[in-house]
Every structure is written in structure tokens, then in C-alpha cells.
Amino acid sequence: MRVTRGYECCTRSGGSPARGDRAAGGPLQVKVYAGLDPVTGKRVYLRETIQGTSKAAWKRAEKKRNELVVQVDKLRSTPSAVRLDHAIDRWLATNELEDSTRKTYVGYIERTIKPALGAIAVNKLGALELESFYTELRRCRVRCDRKPFIEKHNAEGDHDCLAEKCKPHVCKGMAASTVRQIHSIISGTMNAAARWDWITLNPAKLARRPKQKPPEPDPPTSAEAARLVEEAFRMDDDWGTLVWLVMTTGMRRGELCGLRFNRVDLDAEVIDLRRNWVGGKEKDTKTHQNRRIALGSETVALLREHRERVAERVRSVGGEFTEDLFVFSGTRTLDHKEPYSPNAVTQRYKDMATRLKIDTHLHALRHYSATELLTAGVDLRTVAGRLGHGGGGATTLRVYAAWVAASDRKAAEILGSRMPKRARA
Incomplete structure (x- = not known):
């Protein structure tokens, strides 16, 4: 028919x-x-x-x-014929985003989303088109037509360069996490379009996005951690104290760099984390929550020594030590009025680990702190609080499930050892 x-x-x-x-x-x-x-x-x-x-x-x-x-x-x-590129621009203009997040989103929008979908009216964009788009990105990030071509580093194509800069194209798909970020941009835009009565339904809510890869924390071993902190103190005491503090507190990089002396109470032996240093600016913490982290006696002793060194250093350049100074500063900033650059901390740590032939990175020290506590039997809520995880420990459980299971096994053995012994036949 x-x-x-x-x-x-x-x-x-x-x-x-x-x-x-x-x-x-x-x-x-x-x-x-x-x-x-x-x-x-x-x-x-x-x-x-x-x-x-x-x-x-x-x-x-x-x-x-x-x-x-x-x-x-x-x-x-559907009456609206507003194009997706216009909708995205309006969404960016009306949405409150951190500067670093906005910069990342703009990159995805200009390089990937607008060239592919920008000219499509929002009322013509459906779940099928979005899923096709995501599939293409997972196959090849430039969405090639599967035909051989030469990738030129100069978009205009009329240039004189070394031959190795222009190479045959090799398909390289986007990571699932990147595609999920692109989906978030489109979904946010379409949500706004629905609020503005440009469309009746957000198709991104129906579209399937790539699955989120399970977290795979890979902390250094206890032996590797010992080598790392020993090498850090060999390089200089300030750097050793910084590495030690990350290991023992699990602080985020931005929290560490943005830490000021007025937030370190050595008498009460706690750090009051309220600020974060990101993109050259001081901001709220990542989860927008304040938290207090208890310090061990050895950590307190190291921080007292560090405080005295900083005070002497500041006075040596004609400055006055105040509680508002940053705890850690770069080697060129002797007055501690500027924080240690987060990127510089990451690079210096990576160089140190490479020199020791240890395959790790700075964020792995946060994993080390968490896994050591869980393995020692510290309860999940306490660990989550020290790390600044929200959700009452749900995030901590999802990321460190294997170590939580090991801690649970240890608890079972401890409980079993305390039970009265039964006479066996």
C-alpha cells in the first residue's frame, strides 16, 4: 500500500x-x-x-x-525558526559561568558545534540528529567523509611550511567525556530555548550520550609516595612542605595555591578552606562549600617551620609579614603576595616524578590521601568531608569503591576477631 x-x-x-x-x-x-x-x-x-x-x-x-x-x-x-548558533550565543550571554568554564565551552562551540549544527533551526533539531552527531565525533573529531586528505596547519591552504606539519589525516575520535561536555552545552541551550518558547521540548533530554567512564583512581604506592616526598624535601623545604600537605590533606590544586596564612590555625591544628585559585583569580571552592581539615602533629610542625621561613624571607626583601600572605608562592615571588601558579605546581611535580621514573601526576596525591584513609578503616563520611565531596559520601563511594570494599573486609575481620570463640568438634 x-x-x-x-x-x-x-x-x-x-x-x-x-x-x-x-x-x-x-x-x-x-x-x-x-x-x-x-x-x-x-x-x-x-x-x-x-x-x-x-x-x-x-x-x-x-x-x-x-x-x-x-x-x-x-x-x-513549530513556529520558531531560530538557528542553533543564535540560541547558543543567547544562552552564553545569559548564563552564569566561571571564566575557565566559559573559555572551554566557547572552544567546543566554535570548533565543533557551530560548524556542524549551527545553521539548523532549533525546532528541526531532534534526538536522532544529536545522536548521529555524537557518533560522528566519537569516530572522528573533525567528522571527515572517510576519504583520504592532507591536514594543513594553515587553514587557507596557501602557505610554505615544513612537510612534516602537513600530514595525511588519521581519524581520531573524541573522548566520551568531551562529547558529554558538548552534550551539556547543547542541552543547556535547548533547555533555554524551551523556556523562551522557541521549542516545545528539549530533544537533548531524549538523546543518548556516551556513557561516562567509571573513575579509575591510580594513586602512588606507599613506597612511591615516600620517594616523592623525600625528593621534594631534597629539592627545597618549601616544595617538600607543599607535597607533604597535599598528601596528608587531599587538597585540590586550586585550594592549595589559594591558601593564605589566615586560614591555617596552627594552635587548633586545622585548615579552614574557603577559597580556590583558578584562572589567575580567587574564587569559591569547587563545590562552593567551606570545610575544615584537621592536621596531624607532624604536619603542624612542618607548617610552623614553613611560616618562620616565609616571614624571614619577606623581611629580607623589605616587606612585612601579614596573615593575608599566601602560604605557597613561586620561587620568583619572595614577598608571597602572589600565589604559586597552579600550572607551575603541576609541571614541577610532573618533572620530579619523571626524574624518579614514577608514572603519576599531582592529582594522584589526592587519591593517595583518600585511599590511605579508607584502607586504614576511616569511615566514608569523614573521608568525603576531608576531600570536599558532596552528596554525603556518594561521590567518594563511586570513585573509591574498591578501597571502600577493602575497608569493609578489614572491618569484618576486626569484628570477627572480637567475637567469642566457639568450641569446634
């Missing part, structure tokens, strides 16, 4: 489209043309399968065909 609208049909699977052909076997196939896929350029159809060969089956097929036609017509007849 073919219909007169010109973009849908209903046929038997593998058989003739004639409605009177009762002898043909197989279910009925309902297919409605829904336009061209903006990502691949291929024709898109909505399909449904109806089981049976009776007149009732044909009626069900007709009904389903009409439902699909209405679905396509509704998508095409």
Missing part, C-alpha cells in the same frame, strides 16, 4: 506493496520520511513494524502511519 502524501509508505517486509496481496508473508513495515540528516546528509525515516496479516493488522499499520506523519508534521510546523 502506498499513500498519496508522497513521503510515507506502508509495505509488507520483503513483499509487494499491494494491499490486496494476502499471500505475501512477513510483518507490515510502516515507514515515514522525516527529512535529511544534517550530520550525514542521508535520508531519515521513522519506522514501525506491525505484526500480522489480517485486515486488523492493516488498520493498525494505517493508524501508526498517521501517528508518525503527525509527529513529523509537528516537528516541521
Whole structure:
């Protein structure tokens, strides 16, 4: 059976489209043309399968065909014709984002989203188009046509350069986490478009995005941690104290760099974390929550010595030591009025680890702190509080599930050892 609208049909699977052909076997196939896929350029159809060969089956097929036609017509007849690139610009202008986050989003928008989907009206963008887009990005980040070509470092193509700078294209898919960030941008934009009555439904809520990779923390071993902290103190006492503090508190890099002396109470033996240093600015902590971290006696002793060194250093350059100075500062900033650059801390730590032939990075020290506490039997809520995780420990449990299980096993053994012994036959 073919219909007169010109973009849908209903046929038997593998058989003739004639409605009177009762002898043909197989279910009925309902297919409605829904336009061209903006990502691949291929024709898109909505399909449904109806089981049976009776007149009732044909009626069900007709009904389903009409439902699909209405679905396509509704998508095409939505009044707004605002393009996605305009919607994204409006969303960026009205959305409150951290400077670093905004910079990252703009990069994804200009390099990836706008070239592929920017010209499409928001009312024409559906879950199918988004899923096709994500699939293409996972296959190749430049969404090539699968044909060989030379990637030129100069977009204009008219240049004189060393041959090794222009190489044959090799497909390299985007990481699932990156595609999920792109999805978040599109979803946020479409949510705003729905609030502004440009569309009736956010298709990004229906689209499947790449699965989030399970966290795989890889902290250094106890022996490696000992070598790292020993080498750090050999390099200089300030650097050794910094590495020690990260190991024992699990502080984030930005929290460490933004730490001031007025937030370190050595008498009460606690650090009051309230600020974070990101993108050259002082901001709230990542979770926008304040937290207090208890310090061990050895850590307090190291910080007292560090405080005295800093005070003497500041006075040596004609300055005055105040509680508002940063605890850690770069080697060129002797007055401690500027914090240690987060990137410089990361690079210096990486260079040190490479020199020791230990495959690790600065953030792994945060994992080390957490896993050591959990392995020692410290309860999950306490560990979560020290790390600044929200959700009452849900994040900590998700990231460090293996170590929580090991801690649970240790607790079971301890409890078993305290139970009264049974006489065995």
C-alpha cells in the first residue's frame, strides 16, 4: 500500500506493496520520511513494524502511519525558526559561568558545534540528529567523509611550511567525556530555548550520550609516595612542605595555591578552606562549600617551620609579614603576595616524578590521601568531608569503591576477631 502524501509508505517486509496481496508473508513495515540528516546528509525515516496479516493488522499499520506523519508534521510546523548558533550565543550571554568554564565551552562551540549544527533551526533539531552527531565525533573529531586528505596547519591552504606539519589525516575520535561536555552545552541551550518558547521540548533530554567512564583512581604506592616526598624535601623545604600537605590533606590544586596564612590555625591544628585559585583569580571552592581539615602533629610542625621561613624571607626583601600572605608562592615571588601558579605546581611535580621514573601526576596525591584513609578503616563520611565531596559520601563511594570494599573486609575481620570463640568438634 502506498499513500498519496508522497513521503510515507506502508509495505509488507520483503513483499509487494499491494494491499490486496494476502499471500505475501512477513510483518507490515510502516515507514515515514522525516527529512535529511544534517550530520550525514542521508535520508531519515521513522519506522514501525506491525505484526500480522489480517485486515486488523492493516488498520493498525494505517493508524501508526498517521501517528508518525503527525509527529513529523509537528516537528516541521513549530513556529520558531531560530538557528542553533543564535540560541547558543543567547544562552552564553545569559548564563552564569566561571571564566575557565566559559573559555572551554566557547572552544567546543566554535570548533565543533557551530560548524556542524549551527545553521539548523532549533525546532528541526531532534534526538536522532544529536545522536548521529555524537557518533560522528566519537569516530572522528573533525567528522571527515572517510576519504583520504592532507591536514594543513594553515587553514587557507596557501602557505610554505615544513612537510612534516602537513600530514595525511588519521581519524581520531573524541573522548566520551568531551562529547558529554558538548552534550551539556547543547542541552543547556535547548533547555533555554524551551523556556523562551522557541521549542516545545528539549530533544537533548531524549538523546543518548556516551556513557561516562567509571573513575579509575591510580594513586602512588606507599613506597612511591615516600620517594616523592623525600625528593621534594631534597629539592627545597618549601616544595617538600607543599607535597607533604597535599598528601596528608587531599587538597585540590586550586585550594592549595589559594591558601593564605589566615586560614591555617596552627594552635587548633586545622585548615579552614574557603577559597580556590583558578584562572589567575580567587574564587569559591569547587563545590562552593567551606570545610575544615584537621592536621596531624607532624604536619603542624612542618607548617610552623614553613611560616618562620616565609616571614624571614619577606623581611629580607623589605616587606612585612601579614596573615593575608599566601602560604605557597613561586620561587620568583619572595614577598608571597602572589600565589604559586597552579600550572607551575603541576609541571614541577610532573618533572620530579619523571626524574624518579614514577608514572603519576599531582592529582594522584589526592587519591593517595583518600585511599590511605579508607584502607586504614576511616569511615566514608569523614573521608568525603576531608576531600570536599558532596552528596554525603556518594561521590567518594563511586570513585573509591574498591578501597571502600577493602575497608569493609578489614572491618569484618576486626569484628570477627572480637567475637567469642566457639568450641569446634
